[in-house]
Amino acid sequence: MPTIHWDEAFCGEGANCFRIGTDDADNAYIAVLGQEDTPLTDTREALRNLILDIKAGKADHLL
Template sequence: MPDITWEAPFCQDASNCFRLGTDPDGNAYIAVQGEEEHYLTDSLDALRALVAGIKAGKADHLL
C-alpha cells in the first residue's frame, strides 16, 4: 500500500464520510472512511479539478 497521508473525514452525516489523501509521489486518493484500503487514485491536478468542479456546482445534478 502506498504511504498515504489521509485528511480528516468529510462527513455529510455520521454515515456518509469520505477521506482525501496524498502521497509523497504527488498522487491523490479518495476513500470511504473505514474503507481506506479500497481507494480511487489520480494526480493532484485531477483532485484539484474535481474539487473545483464540485464547488462550481457541476455535480449538483447528481443530488
C-alpha cells in the same frame, strides 16, 4: 500500495464521510471513511479540479 497520508474525514448530512489523502509521489486519493484500503486515485491536480467542479455545482445532477 504506497504510504498514504490521510486527512481528517469530511462528513456531510446523513454521515456520508470520505477522506482525502496524498502520497510522496504526488498522487491524490479519495476513499469512503472506513474503506481506505480501496481508494480512488489520480493526480493532485485532477482531484483538485474534481473538488472545484463539485463546489461550482457541476455535479449536482449526480446527487
